[in-house]
Amino acid sequence: MEIQADTTVCIGAGMCALTVPKVFDQSEEEGTVVLLQDVPPQELEEAVRRAVTLCPSGAISISP
Amino acid sequence: MSELTLPTIRQRPLDPPDELKELRQQAAIHRMTYADGHQGWLVTGYAAARAVLASPHFSNTPDDMHPPIDSSRMRAVADGGKLKVPPGFFLRMDPPEHTRFRKLLTGQFTVRRMKMLEPRIAEITDACLDAMEAAGPSVDLVQEFALPIPSLVICELLGVPYEERVQFQANTKVLANLETKVEDAIAALGNITAYLHGLVQRKRKEPADDLLSGLVESGELTDEELTGVGMLLLVAGHETTANMLGLGTYALLTNPAQLAAMRDDPSVAENGVEELLRYLTIIHLGPIRTALQDVEIEGASIKAGETITLHLPTVNRDSSRFPDGDQLDVSRPASGHLSFGHGIHQCLGQQLARAEMRIAYPALLRRFPGLRLAVTPAEVPMRSDMSIYGVHRLPVTW
Numbered sequence: 343m344e345i346q347a348d349t350t351v352c353i354g355a356g357m358c359a360l361t362v363p364k365v366f367d368q369s370e371e372e373g374t375v376v377l378l379q380d381v382p383p384q385e386l387e388e389a390v391r392r393a394v395t396l397c398p399s400g401a402i403s404i405s406p
Numbered sequence: 407m408s409e410l411t412l413p414t415i416r417q418r419p420l421d422p423p424d425e426l427k428e429l430r431q432q433a434a435i436h437r438m439t440y441a442d443g444h445q446g447w448l449v450t451g452y453a454a455a456r457a458v459l460a461s462p463h464f465s466n467t468p469d470d471m472h473p474p475i476d477s478s479r480m481r482a483v484a485d486g487g488k489l490k491v492p493p494g495f496f497l498r499m500d501p502p503e504h505t506r507f508r509k510l511l512t513g514q515f516t517v518r519r520m521k522m523l524e525p526r527i528a529e530i531t532d533a534c535l536d537a538m539e540a541a542g543p544s545v546d547l548v549q550e551f552a553l554p555i556p557s558l559v560i561c562e563l564l565g566v567p568y569e570e571r572v573q574f575q576a577n578t579k580v581l582a583n584l585e586t587k588v589e590d591a592i593a594a595l596g597n598i599t600a601y602l603h604g605l606v607q608r609k610r611k612e613p614a615d616d617l618l619s620g621l622v623e624s625g626e627l628t629d630e631e632l633t634g635v636g637m638l639l640l641v642a643g644h645e646t647t648a649n650m651l652g653l654g655t656y657a658l659l660t661n662p663a664q665l666a667a668m669r670d671d672p673s674v675a676e677n678g679v680e681e682l683l684r685y686l687t688i689i690h691l692g693p694i695r696t697a698l699q700d701v702e703i704e705g706a707s708i709k710a711g712e713t714i715t716l717h718l719p720t721v722n723r724d725s726s727r728f729p730d731g732d733q734l735d736v737s738r739p740a741s742g743h744l745s746f747g748h749g750i751h752q753c754l755g756q757q758l759a760r761a762e763m764r765i766a767y768p769a770l771l772r773r774f775p776g777l778r779l780a781v782t783p784a785e786v787p788m789r790s791d792m793s794i795y796g797v798h799r800l801p802v803t804w
C-alpha cells in the first residue's frame with residue numbers, strides 16, 4: 343500500500359495523526375498532514391484505511 | 407408545501423425526537439418547511455450528511471440561510487446577513503476567506519500541541535475538583551466542574567493572565583448561561599470583545615508562548631480579525647465542551663454500568679469519550695447549509711438557494727453505520743461520528759475538546775466514587791431550546 347497526501351486540501355483536523363501517529367504527523371507551521379512513511383508496514387494498513395475514511399477533507403488517499 | 411417541520415420535542419432526554427428516527431428509517435433526506443415558509447431540506451441519514459458536509463457546493467455564510475425553527479437564537483442566525491459576520495469569525499465564511507484563517511490556526515491546534523497542554527488541563531481539573539470538594543457535599547456540577555474547566559483551558563490557550571481570569575470567567579459565564587437576559591448577554595459580549603481587543607494589543611507589544619501571540623507574530627491578521635478569532639474560539643470552545651461535560655456526566659450517572667467502565671478502566675476512557683460524543687451529539691439543530699448551485703445528494707435534487715439542515719443526533723444513530731445506535735456503549739467503535747462535523751469546517755478544537763474530556767470525566771469519577779444525582783433524573787432541566795444541547799443545572803452529591 344502507498345499513501346498520498348495533498349496538503350493543499352488538508353484542513354489540519356488531525357484525525358490522521360490521532361489514528362495512526364506512526365504514519366501521520368502534522369507540520370508545526372500550518373498543521374497540515376506530514377507523511378512519516380509513504381509505504382506503511384502491513385500491520386498498520388487497516389489503521390491507515392480507517393484514517394482515510396476519517397479524514398474530513400479527503401486529503402489522504404491510498405493506492406494498492 | 408411540505409407538511410414536515412423540524413420536530414424538536416424529545417420523548418426521552420437523551421434520545422432525539424422519535425419522529426426523526428421514523429423519518430430516517432424511510433429515507434436519508436426529506437423536504438421540510440422552514441420557520442419562514444421556505445421549502446428546504448432535512449437530512450437524517452449518515453451517508454447523506456457526510457456527502458453534504460464534504461461538498462463544495464454548499465455555503466456556511468449566513469446570507470440566504472433560512473431558520474429551521476422559530477427561536478430567538480435561530481433568528482439571530484437568520485438575521486446574520488444583516489448583522490454581518492464579524493472579521494475573523496471564519497466558521498461562517500466560505501473558501502477562500504475561510505481557508506486563509508483556517509490555515510493560520512491549524513498550526514496552533516495540532517494533536518502534538520494539544521498533548522503538550524494535557525498537564526495543564528490535568529492541573530486545572532484537579533483545582534476545580536478541590537474547589538468542588540470544599541463546596542460540597544452537594545453542588546451544581548455545571549457551575550463547579552463543567553463550566554470552569556473549559557473556560558480556564560481557553561484562558562490558557564489564548565494567554566489570559568492569571569490575575570484577569572476571574573473577571574474574564576465572570577463574563578463568559580453570563581454569556582454561556584442561557585437564562586441570561588438578552589441585554590446582559592449583549593453587555594457581556596461587549597466586555598469580552600473589548601477585553602480581547604486589549605489583549606491582542608498587549609500581545610503585540612509583549613508576545614508570550616500562547617496562541618494569540620503566535621497569530622500576532624504571523625503578521626497576517628489585523629487586530630480586529632485577531633479579536634474575532636479569539637471570540638470564535640471562546641464561543642465555539644466554551645459552551646460546547648461545558649455541555650459535553652455536564653450532559654456526559656448526567657448520561658453516565660443514569661447508566662451506572664457505563665459509568666463504572668469509564669471510571670475503573672483507563673483504557674476505556676478514550677473510546678468512551680468518542681461514544682459520549684456520538685450518543686449525546688450536543689450540536690442538535692444543525693449544521694445548516696445553503697446550496698450554492700443545483701446539486702444531487704442521495705437521489706434528491708437540491709436547487710441553488712435552498713437551505714438544508716443536518717440533524718446530527720439522528721444521523722449519528724443511523725443503524726447502517728452504528729448498529730444498535732440508540733444504545734450508549736462506551737466500548738463500541740464510535741469513531742466516524744459527525745459530532746464535530748465533517749469537511750472543511752470540521753471542528754478546529756476537537757483534539758483539545760477530546761483531551762479535556764479524556765482527563766476530566768475519569769478524574770471526576772475517581773475523586774467522587776459515590777457521585778450521584780441529588781434530584782430525580784426527570785427533575786434535571788434540559789437545554790431543549792438551545793442551539794447546544796445539555797443540562798442547565800446538574801445537582802449532585804456524594
Ligand code: HEM
Binds near residue numbers: 466
Ligand atoms: C465537545 C466539544 C465540541 C463540539 C461538540 C464541537 C462541535 C463543532 C462542530 C459540529 C463544528 C462544525 C460546525 C459546522 O460545520 O457548521 C465545529 C466547528 C468549530 N469548532 Fe468546535 N466543538 C467543540 C469544541 C471546540 C473547542 C474546544 C474549540 C476551540 C477551542 C472549538 C473551535 C471550533 C472552531 C474554531 C470551529 C470552526 C471551524 C471552521 O469553520 O473551520 N470547538 N465545532
Ligand code: SF4
Binds near residue numbers: 357358359396397
Ligand atoms: S485528517 Fe485529513 S484534513 Fe486532517 S490533518 Fe490529516 S490529512 Fe489533514
